[in-house]
Amino acid sequence: MFHLLSVFIFFLFIDNSNSSNTFIALLDPLSKPSPFLSQKLWYSSIISSLPASSSSSSIIHVYSAPIHGFSATLTPDQVKSIRKLPGVLSLFPDKVLHLHTTRSPSFLGLETPNPWMLNTSESNSIIGFIDTGIWPEHPSFSDHNLGPIPVHWKGQCESGLKFNHTNCNLKMIGARFFSGGYDAWFGQSGKPVKEFRSPRDSDGHGTHVASIAAGSPVPGSGFFGFAVGLARGMAPRARIAVYKVCWASAASAGNEGPTLATVANVPPWITTVGAGTVDRDFPATIHLKNKVSVLGTSITLMHDDILTRKYYPLHFAAKFNSSSGFNFSRQLIKGKIVFCRTEGHVARLSLGAVLKRARAIAMILSHGNIDPNGIVSEPHVIQTISIGALEGKVIEDYILYDENPMAKISSQGTISMHAKPAPIVASFSSRGPNSLVPGILKPDILAPGVNILGAWTDAIGPSGKALDFRRSRFNIMSGTSMACPHVSGAAALIKSTHPDWGPNEIKSALMTTSTIHKHYNYNRNKPFSPISDESTGNAATPFDIGSGHMLPIKAMDPGLVFGLEHQDYVNFLCELNYTKKQLQIVTGKKSHCSNDSTWQLNYPTVTVEAEKVWHGAVVVARKMTNANKGSSEYKAKVVGPKGYYKVDVKPKRLKFSGISDQSLSFRIVLEKESNMHEMKNLWFGALIWSEKRGKHKVKCPIMIFSAKEYSGG
Ligand SMILES: *[C@@H]1O[C@H](CO)[C@@H](O)[C@H](O)[C@H]1NC(C)=O
Ligand SMILES: *[C@@H]1O[C@H](CO)[C@@H](O)[C@H](O)[C@H]1NC(C)=O
Numbered sequence: 183m184f185h186l187l188s189v190f191i192f193f194l195f196i197d198n199s200n201s202s203n204t205f206i207a208l209l210d211p212l213s214k215p216s217p218f219l220s221q222k223l224w225y226s227s228i229i230s231s232l233p234a235s236s237s238s239s240s241i242i243h244v245y246s247a248p249i250h251g252f253s254a255t256l257t258p259d260q261v262k263s264i265r266k267l268p269g270v271l272s273l274f275p276d277k278v279l280h281l282h283t284t285r286s287p288s289f290l291g292l293e294t295p296n297p298w299m300l301n302t303s304e305s306n307s308i309i310g311f312i313d314t315g316i317w318p319e320h321p322s323f324s325d326h327n328l329g330p331i332p333v334h335w336k337g338q339c340e341s342g343l344k345f346n347h348t349n350c351n352l353k354m355i356g357a358r359f360f361s362g363g364y365d366a367w368f369g370q371s372g373k374p375v376k377e378f379r380s381p382r383d384s385d386g387h388g389t390h391v392a393s394i395a396a397g398s399p400v401p402g403s404g405f406f407g408f409a410v411g412l413a414r415g416m417a418p419r420a421r422i423a424v425y426k427v428c429w430a431s432a433a434s435a436g437n438e439g440p441t442l443a444t445v446a447n448v449p450p451w452i453t454t455v456g457a458g459t460v461d462r463d464f465p466a467t468i469h470l471k472n473k474v475s476v477l478g479t480s481i482t483l484m485h486d487d488i489l490t491r492k493y494y495p496l497h498f499a500a501k502f503n504s505s506s507g508f509n510f511s512r513q514l515i516k517g518k519i520v521f522c523r524t525e526g527h528v529a530r531l532s533l534g535a536v537l538k539r540a541r542a543i544a545m546i547l548s549h550g551n552i553d554p555n556g557i558v559s560e561p562h563v564i565q566t567i568s569i570g571a572l573e574g575k576v577i578e579d580y581i582l583y584d585e586n587p588m589a590k591i592s593s594q595g596t597i598s599m600h601a602k603p604a605p606i607v608a609s610f611s612s613r614g615p616n617s618l619v620p621g622i623l624k625p626d627i628l629a630p631g632v633n634i635l636g637a638w639t640d641a642i643g644p645s646g647k648a649l650d651f652r653r654s655r656f657n658i659m660s661g662t663s664m665a666c667p668h669v670s671g672a673a674a675l676i677k678s679t680h681p682d683w684g685p686n687e688i689k690s691a692l693m694t695t696s697t698i699h700k701h702y703n704y705n706r707n708k709p710f711s712p713i714s715d716e717s718t719g720n721a722a723t724p725f726d727i728g729s730g731h732m733l734p735i736k737a738m739d740p741g742l743v744f745g746l747e748h749q750d751y752v753n754f755l756c757e758l759n760y761t762k763k764q765l766q767i768v769t770g771k772k773s774h775c776s777n778d779s780t781w782q783l784n785y786p787t788v789t790v791e792a793e794k795v796w797h798g799a800v801v802v803a804r805k806m807t808n809a810n811k812g813s814s815e816y817k818a819k820v821v822g823p824k825g826y827y828k829v830d831v832k833p834k835r836l837k838f839s840g841i842s843d844q845s846l847s848f849r850i851v852l853e854k855e856s857n858m859h860e861m862k863n864l865w866f867g868a869l870i871w872s873e874k875r876g877k878h879k880v881k882c883p884i885m886i887f888s889a890k891e892y893s894g895g
């Protein structure tokens with residue numbers, strides 16, 4: 183046990199020692215005084231004007247795209263003087279994040295040696311994965327120096343094709359497969375399928391997801407030179423139990439990976455997670471022959487490739503389409519860069535595979551998004567650069583109006599942190615409202631789900647295409663199913679510090695401490711701008727982010743929690759009109775609906791239909807439980823746009839005496855303002871309980887929306 187602890191501290195220690203005095207400065211390129219011919223000369227003059235230090239300062243790296251600035255070794259005094267200079271947008275320590283490449287845990291603040299992180303009880307947490315199985319030999323599932331299997335574990339390790347009990351270890355303590363449905367299909371089609379009839383993962387998705395939540399630390403990870411460094415899960419010491427229920431089919435289009443049962447529905451005990459971006463980027467540039475450059479992102483371009491040295495002919499994919507369909511023959515495609523616009527759902531990885539087979543040089547994918555920062559980087563078989571809609575237009579115009587359009591492409595590698603404002607809600611992230619039970623806000627929370635590095639199976643290449651002969655221990659993927667394991671891992675960490683908490687308390691802690699602001703923004707004057715929505719460019723609403731982006735460290739100590747008891751679940755099912763018999767099946771015992779007609783689900787959000795508030799005051803009841811020892815007092819404050827709805831809280835103060843697990847109730851009264859003459863269809867704000875003489879803040883989003891206007895959205 184101690185050995186692993188020391189190894190782990192060792193990494194963290196290196197990180198801190200190197201980070202002490204290297205800084206990255208971001209500058210506004212438009213502020214460059216005109217006498218300086220280049221950005222670099224400007225930066226050098228800044229450095230030479232600084233107060234002297236014992237060792238001479240010099241520029242370590244110049245960033246010219248997509249951010250502008252430099253890194254340098256600086257003393258605290260020098261830092262102070264740089265901050266005062268005009269044109270300096272931001273100055274922050276370079277944390278040598280190449281040691282923390284699964285950027286998301288460090289983005290979530292899980293990089294400092296917090297005492298709870300070293301708490302052995304983390305290894306008592308077991309996370310179950312219902313997915314495509316696992317690649318057991320992967321180093322992310324090494325049980326190096328993990329203690330004995332928790333005594334409460336009763337699961338099994340099931341044998342099958344290329345998998346037996348020796349594949350389970352102290353990390354992956356359980357593995358099962360359920361292939362009834364698959365067998366039925368398999369028997370019917372009679373075709374051989376490349377699939378292991380065992381917990382072994384032939385797809386990659388399950389392996390990826392398990393490593394995000396609970397992967398052991400693996401130094402020297404990365405994806406073909408991108409995101410290189412130490413990879414680790416959110417709860418690197420938690421145990422893993424695998425349930426393989428998703429199966430590949432011969433008919434698989436394959437590029438989306440099997441979807442987990444999309445839990446985009448009702449049960450309050452399931453946490454629904456939206457996908458957000460992190461601040462890491464893989465910038466790449468398209469240089470058009472007319473000297474115009476366009477920025478994008480790529481994880482498939484090599485640093486020093488033929489593509490960066492020579493111009494190649496650039497063509498629209500549509501050019502190869504006719505009434506008889508697309509003709510991507512080798513004669514037509516070989517040696518060309520092909521520009522593809524992907525509106526809606528296009529099998530992008532398959533498209534790449536087709537172009538690769540035809541010997542295209544590279545693919546440019548123009549996404550139909552507004553915000554180019556949020557574009558996903560995908561493990562295409564062919565060298566690919568993804569760009570936003572605006573950049574796409576620049577290239578389209580060039581191809582249309584130039585007689586002989588040519589381009590070359592270069593990659594700037596990986597910018598580990600602060601490459602772009604984050605989080606931003608990914609366009610593909612599913613949105614509320616909850617169509618079945620509008621009274622419960624969904625999704626619950628936002629977590630990193632874009633360009634996430636995770637473990638990969640050896641059974642197939644990272645693109646999931648048969649033609650893909652690459653094998654990579656890690657892969658970069660995006661999706662809400664990459665966001666979910668971040669929450670599972672955070673939940674395991676919280677569970678290990680609060681072993682007596684159930685899923686509701688953990689979920690409440692994650693939700694009430696989450697943030698609706700970006701962690702990081704370029705603009706120093708707007709450090710706390712709201713999380714935005716990639717698909718619109720506007721500020722996100724609770725329909726996109728639920729209560730907000732999770733902050734696991736804050737969630738360790740939420741102050742108060744909204745708890746649920748067995749009867750709450752029963753009553754919830756009663757509201758869904760479950761019969762007595764169904765209730766018994768679900769709850770596992772004889773259960774009765776509450777006779778109390780005023781019952782309400784004690785959820786950490788308040789969602790009310792505008793139509794109801796329009797017709798009269800709506801009263802919502804909630805109660806909170808003290809999660810700390812000792813007495814405390816909390817004061818209520820409601821924030822939100824004025825002039826539409828009036829939100830009152832009764833009482834406005836809650837005094838917890840210090841009795842353990844004490845719960846106190848309160849009511850929220852929602853009314854329309856007398857001067858609102860037309861119903862406001864969407865209003866959202868929050869109730870914030872702030873601890874008096876204490877640090878805890880408990881946030882509960884309040885959402886009033888027209889069910890008519892937004893139903894089914
Ligand atoms: C570790 O977990 C135990 C059990 O929950 C708890 O009592 C203890 O305070 C924790 N230690 C730290 C350092 O958080
Ligand atoms: C279990 O798998 C290992 C590794 O694949 C193999 O060496 C061993 O013979 C297998 N054991 C049994 C009982 O099948």
Ligand SMILES: *[C@@H]1O[C@H](CO)[C@@H](O)[C@H](O)[C@H]1NC(C)=O
Pocket residue numbers: 500503504505506507508
């Ligand atoms: C290909 O061309 C045909 C005929 O012009 C057209 O109907 C079809 O929509 C095109 N396909 C695509 C994907 O653009």
Ligand SMILES: *[C@@H]1O[C@H](CO)[C@@H](O)[C@H](O)[C@H]1NC(C)=O
Pocket residue numbers: 506509511513514
């Ligand atoms: C595709 O184009 C090539 C080259 O022009 C031609 O030889 C071939 O017949 C075409 N294939 C089809 C299916 O039209």
Ligand SMILES: *[C@@H]1O[C@H](CO)[C@@H](O)[C@H](O)[C@H]1NC(C)=O
Pocket residue numbers: 618757758759
């Ligand atoms: C349950 O039944 C009642 C009465 O029939 C109905 O008004 C209500 O809409 C039903 N609820 C759901 C969630 O189906």
Ligand SMILES: *[C@@H]1O[C@H](CO)[C@@H](O)[C@H](O)[C@H]1NC(C)=O
Pocket residue numbers: 774775776777
């Ligand atoms: C509701 O009332 C019925 C009949 O009075 C009783 O049998 C049942 O136990 C009550 N349910 C609860 C949850 O109190």
